[in-house]
Amino acid sequence: xxxxxxxxxxxxxxxxxxxxxxxxxxxxxxxxxxxxxxxxxxxxxxxxxxxxxxxxxxxxxxxxxxxxxxxxxxxxxxxxxxxxxxxxxxxxxxxxxxxxxxxxxxxxxxxxxxxxxxxxxxxxxxxxxxxxxxxxxxxxxxxxxxxxxxxxxxxxxxxxxxxxxxxxxxxxxxxxxxxxxxxxxxxxxxxxxxxxxxxxxxxxxxxxxxxxxxxxxxxxxxxxxxxxxxxxxxxxxxxxxxxxxxxxxxxxxxxxxxxxxxxxxxxxxxxxxxxxxxxxxxxxxxxxxx
Amino acid sequence: xxxxxxxxxxxxxxxxxxxxxxxxxxxxxxxxxxxxxxxxxxxxxxxxxxxxxxxxxxxxxxxxxxxxxxxxxxxxxxxxxxxxxxxxxxxxxxxxxxxxxxxxxxxxxxxxxxxxxxxxxxxxxxxxxxxxxxxxxxxxxxxxxxxxxxxxxxxxxxxxxxxxxxxxxxxxxxxxxxxxxxxxxxxxxxxxxxxxxxxxxxxxxxxxxxxxxxxxxxxxxxxxxxxxxxxxxxxxxxxxxxxxxxxxxxxxxxxxxxxxxxxxxxxxxxxxxxxxxxxxxxxxxxxxxxxxxxxxxxxxxxxxxxxxxxxxxxxxxxxxxxxxxxxxxxxxxxxxxxxxxxxxxxxxxxxxxxxxxxxxxxxxxxxxxxxxxxxxxxxxxxxxxx
Numbered sequence: 001x002x003x004x005x006x007x008x009x010x011x012x013x014x015x016x017x018x019x020x021x022x023x024x025x026x027x028x029x030x031x032x033x034x035x036x037x038x039x040x041x042x043x044x045x046x047x048x049x050x051x052x053x054x055x056x057x058x059x060x061x062x063x064x065x066x067x068x069x070x071x072x073x074x075x076x077x078x079x080x081x082x083x084x085x086x087x088x089x090x091x092x093x094x095x096x097x098x099x100x101x102x103x104x105x106x107x108x109x110x111x112x113x114x115x116x117x118x119x120x121x122x123x124x125x126x127x128x129x130x131x132x133x134x135x136x137x138x139x140x141x142x143x144x145x146x147x148x149x150x151x152x153x154x155x156x157x158x159x160x161x162x163x164x165x166x167x168x169x170x171x172x173x174x175x176x177x178x179x180x181x182x183x184x185x186x187x188x189x190x191x192x193x194x195x196x197x198x199x200x201x202x203x204x205x206x207x208x209x210x211x212x213x214x215x216x217x218x219x220x221x222x223x224x225x226x227x228x229x230x231x232x233x234x235x236x237x238x239x240x241x242x243x244x245x246x247x248x249x250x251x252x253x254x255x256x257x258x259x260x261x262x263x264x265x266x267x268x269x270x271x272x273x274x275x276x277x278x279x280x281x282x283x284x285x286x287x288x289x290x
Numbered sequence: 291x292x293x294x295x296x297x298x299x300x301x302x303x304x305x306x307x308x309x310x311x312x313x314x315x316x317x318x319x320x321x322x323x324x325x326x327x328x329x330x331x332x333x334x335x336x337x338x339x340x341x342x343x344x345x346x347x348x349x350x351x352x353x354x355x356x357x358x359x360x361x362x363x364x365x366x367x368x369x370x371x372x373x374x375x376x377x378x379x380x381x382x383x384x385x386x387x388x389x390x391x392x393x394x395x396x397x398x399x400x401x402x403x404x405x406x407x408x409x410x411x412x413x414x415x416x417x418x419x420x421x422x423x424x425x426x427x428x429x430x431x432x433x434x435x436x437x438x439x440x441x442x443x444x445x446x447x448x449x450x451x452x453x454x455x456x457x458x459x460x461x462x463x464x465x466x467x468x469x470x471x472x473x474x475x476x477x478x479x480x481x482x483x484x485x486x487x488x489x490x491x492x493x494x495x496x497x498x499x500x501x502x503x504x505x506x507x508x509x510x511x512x513x514x515x516x517x518x519x520x521x522x523x524x525x526x527x528x529x530x531x532x533x534x535x536x537x538x539x540x541x542x543x544x545x546x547x548x549x550x551x552x553x554x555x556x557x558x559x560x561x562x563x564x565x566x567x568x569x570x571x572x573x574x575x576x577x578x579x580x581x582x583x584x585x586x587x588x589x590x591x592x593x594x595x596x597x598x599x600x601x602x603x604x605x606x607x608x609x610x611x612x613x614x615x616x617x618x619x620x621x622x623x624x625x626x627x628x629x630x631x632x633x634x635x636x637x638x639x640x641x642x643x644x645x646x647x648x649x650x651x652x653x654x655x656x657x658x659x660x661x662x663x664x665x666x667x668x669x670x671x672x673x674x675x676x
Contacts, residue, residue, distance in 0.1 A: 003505055010497040017495075107325070116330035118518045118550050129531045138529050211494040211522050212550060216326055220492045255498035261461040261488030263498075 002134035007256040008249060009135045013145055015248020017207055020148040021221055022228035022240045023155060024199035030235020031172045031192045034084060034095045038103040039200055039225055040218030041110075046072055046201025047213030048110055051119040061124035061209065068205050069198050076197025080190040088189070103218065110215040123209035144206050151202055155195065156237055168192055227267040231274050233281025242282060246270070315358040316351070316612065318343075318602060319378030321389035321399065322595075323366035327491045331516055331541055331591045332391050335414065336361050337584055338595030339388065342603070345579065352607045359599070364390050368398035375402045385612040386411070386605075388598050393417030393463040403427045407614045409605070409621060413598030414591065417463040418471075421640040427614070429621050429639035431598050433563050433646060433664050435464070438539060439471035441662045442561045445648045447479045449659055450535050450559065454482040456508035458499065458523070460515050461488040468514035468539050476512075484508035489519070496523050500530045510535040517541045521551040528554040537561060543649045543656045544589030555651045563646045563664075564593040564630045565656050573629035597628045631663065642666045 025039045036042075046068055053064035083102065087094035125139040159165040171178040171188045179185050204213065204221075228247055232239025247270060255263045274281060320339050323332035343359045351357050360382050364371030371390040378384045379402070386409045390396040396415035403410035404425050411429045412420070418434040433441075446452065457473050459465030465488060473483055484506040487499055503511060511534050515523060520540055527536060541547060542560035566577050566587035576596065580588040588596070605620030606612065626633040631644035642664050649656040 003501055006501045007498060010495070010501065013497070014495045111325060111329070116324075116333050117546060118330070118521065120550050120552070127525070127529045129529055136530055207494070212518070214330070214518060216329060217492070252498045256501060259487065260499045260502075261490070264490050 003256065005133070006135050007252045009132075009137060011249030011252030012245060013137070013141050013248070014252065015245035016145045016148045017203070017244075018224055018228050018247050019241045019244025020151060020199070020203040020206070022225040022232070022244055023152060023237070024196035024203070025222075025225045026229045026232065026235055026237070026240045027155065027159075027199065028193060028196035029229065031168050032084075032189055033092065034193075035092060035099070036196070037096060037099040037222065038106060039099075039196075040220070040222030041103045041106040042072065042076070042197050042200040042218075043204040043221045044110065044213065044215060044218040045075070045106060046204030047121065047208035047217065048114055048119065048204075048215065049201065050121045050205030050208055051114075051213065054122050055119075061122065064121075065202065065205055068201055072201035073194045073198045076194035077190045079197070080193035081186070084193065085186065085189070103222075107215060107218060114215060116215065118212045118214045119208065120212045121205060121209040127210075140210055144210055147206055148203075151199065152237075152241060155199060158195065159237075164188070164191055224267060227271055229281075230271050231281060233284030236281065236283035239281055239283030315356045316353060316606060317358045317360060317382055317384040318599070318606075319375070319382060319384035319387045319389075320359055320361045320595075320599070321364040321371050321374045321378070321387065321391075321395075322361065323391050323395075324361070324363040326365040326367070327518070328366050328391065328516055330518065330546075332363075332366070334541075334589055334591040335389075335391065335595035338580070338588060338592035338597075339599040340595075341580055341583055341592075342596045342599035344583075346600070346603050352603050353611070357603060360384060364395050364399075366390075366392040366395055368395050371395035372398050372402055375399045379406045379408055384408070385614075386602050386617060388413065388602055391415065393420060393467075396420060400425050400428050409602070409614055409617045411598050411602050411621065413594035415464075417467050421636075421638045424638075427618060429601075429635055429641070431601050431633055431635075431641040432594060433644075434640070434667075435467040435471040437642070437664050437667060438561060438563070438646060439468070439475040441646055441664055442648060443472065443475035443479055445660050445662055446476065446537060446559075446561070447481065449648065450510060450537070452476075452481055452510040452535060454484050454508050454510075456484040456503055456506050456511045456534075457486040458503070458511060458513045458515075459486075459488050460519055461490050465514045469512065472512050472514075472539075489523075491519070493519065494522060496526045497530065499523075500526060500532060503527075503534075504530065504532055508534060510537065513538040513540075515540050517544065517547050517550075521547055521555075524551055524558060525554045535559065537648075541590045543647075543651070545587055546589070548651060548654055548656075555654075557651065559648060559650050559659070560656075561646065561648055562590055563644065564588075564590045565647050565649050565658065567656060567658065568630055568645065568647060568661070569658075570629070572627060576629040593629060597626070597630075597633065600628070601626050601633060634666075636666060636668050638668075640667060 028036045049068040053059045053067045123140045125143050127138045127140045130137045167183045167188045171185050228243040232243030251263050251266050254266050322336045343357050347356050362374035364374045388411050390399045391414050393415040396412045409427050413431050416434050418436050457469040459469035537559035539561045543562045543565040548555050608620035609616035633641050634643045645661050647661045648659045
């Protein structure tokens with residue numbers, strides 16, 4: 001019983017991290033119809049930037065996070081204005097090729113600049129164990145789960161309750177009508193991509209402080225994020241959260257009771273089952289674009 | 291537009307003209323993972339190899355010619371490593387190959403080396419069956435999992451006094467092979483097995499595994515993992531409040547491992563074929579040269595790259611030419627004084643005679659607890675330990 005509680009706690013923690021990692025991907029897909037294969041690399045860049053800010057510039061964690069968000073948001077904006085804008089409205093294949101190319105470019109640029117060594121980011125709290133009955137967590141993990149919740153909530157509020165968010169949703173529903181209504185859609189797309197990039201980068205830095213990060217970390221993150229997004233439904237916020245938690249707990253239970261060596265099979269089983277039984281995912285609105 | 295089309299053609303022409311006078315060098319191909327999850331270790335190996343070649347060229351090269359080292363990225367994947375091998379042999383016309391790091395990649399390159407009759411030496415891949423495939427062109431200047439397990443099990447039992455041990459390995463040929471080999475050897479010394487579990491390359495969260503470890507009642511845990519995975523795992527063992535003796539194989543006794551693991555590295559043991567503070571003048575010289583070139587002390591893989599290139603260059607020198615058969619004979623005649631002992635090869639191309647060390651990390655440094663020699667696996671009654 002104690003073991004079960006610990007497994008579920010582990011699963012919920014890693015599930016929260018999966019949810020945050022997948023959020024930027026689902027946002028960019030849902031609002032822009034761009035399947036961003038460079039998502040994992042943006043996550044990795046967030047970790048690398050966080051490391052540069054805290055270790056090289058000597059900032060504390062929160063200042064470093066703010067700087068990372070600002071720089072990565074600007075990067076996201078520029079990527080959209082200078083790259084994605086060129087293939088917009090040309091179907092999905094050009095943007096897929098573009099983002100795959102971008103992911104290779106980003107990995108290798110980071111490789112040249114910071115090398116292959118694992119990078120550790122100093123967290124805001126010590127990694128001391130916290131005992132909740134039979135369950136062990138660390139202060140930093142509790143903090144990170146809370147930070148995930150705050151970031152997810154903040155992104156949700158931006159999209160639901162701000163002018164920019166309304167413009168984003170209007171542009172997604174019908175770009176032509178949005179333009180006629182006076183919305184600067186180019187700016188909306190760039191803001192959406194910047195927001196998605198900032199979410200990926202914040203996940204990268206947060207998780208870099210709990211584990212460690214390195215320039216090749218992106219591939220695995222992309223893989224898990226795609227599982228979460230397919231399970232939850234492309235473009236769905238609630239889907240990303242529930243999908244992340246399901247993946248996390250399923251992996252923890254499989255690892256705990258069957259074997260940790262085969263745990264990556266879970267993600268693929270989930271994708272296959274989702275595609276067979278609920279091809280649009282658990283929470284998909286199934287909105288077809290006009 | 292015309293400029294765009296011309297650019298690659300011109301680049302090719304420039305490259306071709308640069309490669310033309312390369313006839314009077316001796317070319318050796320090196321395949322290492324320079325990107326991907328073990329890129330860090332592959333880069334260390336390539337650095338060691340570069341140093342060996344630089345030193346040799348400064349001392350006059352081999353066969354009176356300069357040695358040209360051509361490095362390709364095999365990414366630790368069988369497919370990419372085979373492509374790299376084909377490119378090195380067909381296009382660059384290398385006389386010998388060194389590399390591929392991961393056992394699965396090396397295993398895929400072996401038939402290519404045989405097809406083109408190219409001598410092939412690995413300084414890293416430790417999966418035991420590689421040298422039992424009857425490939426006459428293949429040599430290994432590294433310990434196998436079984437040899438390392440045999441050499442260390444007594445040291446571990448004597449120095450740590452463990453009764454019940456849990457085994458954790460990365461989920462590949464090497465991790466599984468190491469966990470099994472140590473489990474077998476330690477069992478034969480009367481140590482109970484608490485559990486055997488594996489995790490995947492690049493895994494970041496080990497709490498599920500550690501929950502099982504905590505419930506297993508072991509008093510020590512054996513870990514087969516590389517720098518990145520190993521440091522994350524060790525950190526989480528300490529966070530999780532597990533107080534067990536940890537001993538690992540992989541690139542653990544390096545300054546980088548200690549740096550990224552921090553306080554959590556304190557007190558752990560590592561079974562390593564090389565550590566930079568091994569005693570001996572030969573090693574001091576290597577550490578000094580390597581540190582001067584790369585600003586940090588060499589680890590296991592830097593030494594592996596350095597040794598494998600030196601062994602190959604010695605063999606070519608001994609062959610007196612670049613004929614493959616003669617180089618193979620030259621490799622069989624190897625008696626190389628390395629920073630970590632004296633390398634020789636068995637009939638099947640398995641290296642032996644070099645030292646390995648049990649080290650403990652204390653105050654951010656590696657203390658050598660004991661050393662042992664990798665014995666000739668084909669000699670009857672070979673003694674392990676000193």
